[in-house]
Amino acid sequence: MLSELKRYPGALVLSVLLHAGLLAIVFVSLNFDEEKKLINQGEQVKTVKAEVIDQQQLDTAKKRKQAEIDKEKKAEAAEKKRKADAEKKKREAAKRKTEEKKKKQAEEKRKKEKAQRIADEKKKKEAIALKKKQEEAKKKAEKKKKILAETKRKEKEKKAKEAEAKRIAEEKKKAEAKRVAEEKNKVEAKRLAEERKKAEAKRVAEEKKKAEAEKRRLAEEEQKRKQAELKARLEAEESQRRLSSLRDAYRLAIKQKIERNWRRPQESGKMPDCEVRVLQGPGGIILDVAFGTCDAGTNTYRASIENAVYKAEPLPKPGDPALFERELIILFNPE
Amino acid sequence: MNDNSILSLILNASIPVQIVMFALLLASIFSWALVYVKHSYIRQSQAEAKTFEGRFWSGINLSDLFAQLSVRQEKRFGLEAIFENGFREFARARKAELDNSEVVRAAHRAMKVSMSREIEMLESNLSFLATVGSVSPYVGLFGTVWGIMESFRALAGVQQATLAMVAPGISEALIATAMGLLAAIPAVIAYNKFTGEIDAMIVRYENFLEEFTGILQRQAQSPR
Numbered sequence: 390m391l392s393e394l395k396r397y398p399g400a401l402v403l404s405v406l407l408h409a410g411l412l413a414i415v416f417v418s419l420n421f422d423e424e425k426k427l428i429n430q431g432e433q434v435k436t437v438k439a440e441v442i443d444q445q446q447l448d449t450a451k452k453r454k455q456a457e458i459d460k461e462k463k464a465e466a467a468e469k470k471r472k473a474d475a476e477k478k479k480r481e482a483a484k485r486k487t488e489e490k491k492k493k494q495a496e497e498k499r500k501k502e503k504a505q506r507i508a509d510e511k512k513k514k515e516a517i518a519l520k521k522k523q524e525e526a527k528k529k530a531e532k533k534k535k536i537l538a539e540t541k542r543k544e545k546e547k548k549a550k551e552a553e554a555k556r557i558a559e560e561k562k563k564a565e566a567k568r569v570a571e572e573k574n575k576v577e578a579k580r581l582a583e584e585r586k587k588a589e590a591k592r593v594a595e596e597k598k599k600a601e602a603e604k605r606r607l608a609e610e611e612q613k614r615k616q617a618e619l620k621a622r623l624e625a626e627e628s629q630r631r632l633s634s635l636r637d638a639y640r641l642a643i644k645q646k647i648e649r650n651w652r653r654p655q656e657s658g659k660m661p662d663c664e665v666r667v668l669q670g671p672g673g674i675i676l677d678v679a680f681g682t683c684d685a686g687t688n689t690y691r692a693s694i695e696n697a698v699y700k701a702e703p704l705p706k707p708g709d710p711a712l713f714e715r716e717l718i719i720l721f722n723p724e
Numbered sequence: 725m726n727d728n729s730i731l732s733l734i735l736n737a738s739i740p741v742q743i744v745m746f747a748l749l750l751a752s753i754f755s756w757a758l759v760y761v762k763h764s765y766i767r768q769s770q771a772e773a774k775t776f777e778g779r780f781w782s783g784i785n786l787s788d789l790f791a792q793l794s795v796r797q798e799k800r801f802g803l804e805a806i807f808e809n810g811f812r813e814f815a816r817a818r819k820a821e822l823d824n825s826e827v828v829r830a831a832h833r834a835m836k837v838s839m840s841r842e843i844e845m846l847e848s849n850l851s852f853l854a855t856v857g858s859v860s861p862y863v864g865l866f867g868t869v870w871g872i873m874e875s876f877r878a879l880a881g882v883q884q885a886t887l888a889m890v891a892p893g894i895s896e897a898l899i900a901t902a903m904g905l906l907a908a909i910p911a912v913i914a915y916n917k918f919t920g921e922i923d924a925m926i927v928r929y930e931n932f933l934e935e936f937t938g939i940l941q942r943q944a945q946s947p948r
Contacts (some may be wrong), residue, residue, distance in 0.1 A: 670942070672943070
């Protein structure tokens with residue numbers, strides 16, 4: 390066994406790999422299941438513990454909570470009351486203070502008004518005198534200002550006129566430049582448009598050409614293919630015809646050879662047509678002879694035919710080895 | 725005890741059980757390798773017989789066929805070998821001007837010998853598969869019995885025996901039986917398949933031998 394395995398070393402390696410794979414699959418799948426199980430157990434234990442703790446501490450916790458709530462309520466009420474009292478006191482004190490302030494302010498106002506009145510009268514007299522003086526001075530200054538303004542205006546108008554002229558000239562220049570540029574642009578745009586048109590036309594023409602060439606190529610290919618098919622078919626038919634003619638010739642040759650070797654038996658009874666099955670081996674050796682439909686033939690007649698077949702050995706060869714037939718069926722007729 | 729994966733079961737088993745399991749693993753590995761080898765050899769023989777029969781019955785002249793075969797360098801087997809030996813013997817006997825029946829008998833004898841050699845090649849080592857198929861369940865069972873025996877003996881000193889004390893040992897022991905069956909089942913299937921195919925091949929060889937003998941007889945009768 391070992392020698393045979395040595396001739397195919399790959400077989401042993403293949404087998405070992407197969408087993409290793411099988412074992413790996415078994416181990417992996419089993420370990421995986423176990424981990425899952427362990428995790429589930431852990432979770433259950435936790436939940437059970439939590440429940441026990443709750444039940445033990447439930448009552449004390451409730452009581453404690455209630456007491457806390459009551460205390461808080463009481464404290465809140467007291468605080469509220471205290472706050473309200475303090476606020477009231479504050480408000481009263483503030484009221485008193487404001488009333489006192491108001492009284493003081495009213496007295497001060499009265500005193501101030503008296504003093505003001507006296508001062509106002511004095512001021513009025515002084516103001517009238519001052520006004521007169523100021524008006525005179527003003528009139529003088531205005532006259533001066535007017536003269537100055539007049540000269541200034543004249544100068545300004547002059548300057549404005551000059552600037553206007555300058556501006557107009559510049560605008561004219563600019564407009565001219567613009568017009569020239571526009572004309573240039575127009576010409577350029579026209580040129581570009583024409584070029585584009587030309588390119589487009591060229592492209593279309595090329596595409597057309599290409600499409601036509603493609604069409605022509607396809608048509609040519611189609612034609613070629615058709616021709617090739619036709620040729621192949623013709624060739625196939627030709628070879629078929631050749632083979633079938635060869636086969637006919639082969640069968641005829643065998644039949645003729647058998648008939649040539651046939652000797653008419655002496656007691657000439659009925660001699661009908663006979664179907665003979667001949668089994669031949671390589672090189673035309675006859676292996677077996679059997680009779681198909683050969684109803685009225687006598688035994689001697691049959692024996693004569695069999696004899697003829699064996700005498701015809703070796704049977705003629707076919708023109709093409711592909712035509713060799715192991716089992717031949719020959720219709721033998723004595724004429 | 726929580727960790728009862730198959731790997732740990734095998735590693736924790738007692739030494740005799742481990743030896744049994746190792747032997748079963750080896751048997752399985754070798755039987756699979758043999759299955760592969762035999763399978764490819766039988767396929768090869770079938771393909772060879774088919775192509776050779778096609779050539780033989782194509783109407784080629786027998787001496788041409790023989791010349792073609794003897795030119796080829798590689799080793800011949802199957803139908804080719806039978807044909808070559810038979811025809812060589814036939815040619816030699818004819819040259820020796822032996823009697824016609826004697827010539828055919830000599831060729832027939834040579835072919836018989838060649839055929840039995842071919843059959844031997846086909847059937848070689850097939851008995852190993854049969855052995856693995858029939859014996860490995862018993863070997864596995866032996867491992868199991870041994871393992872169970874040990875686990876029961878461990879119980880002897882205990883006052884209160886529980887199932888938890890026996891169960892790991894038993895499952896450890898049962899792995900040996902599982903391995904035995906795992907080795908045996910493919911081996912038996914392969915053995916049956918191969919014997920069927922080899923029988924078909926033998927019939928094919930015998931048919932060819934008889935037919936070829938008939939042809940040689942005819943040729944011997946024709947003039948030299």
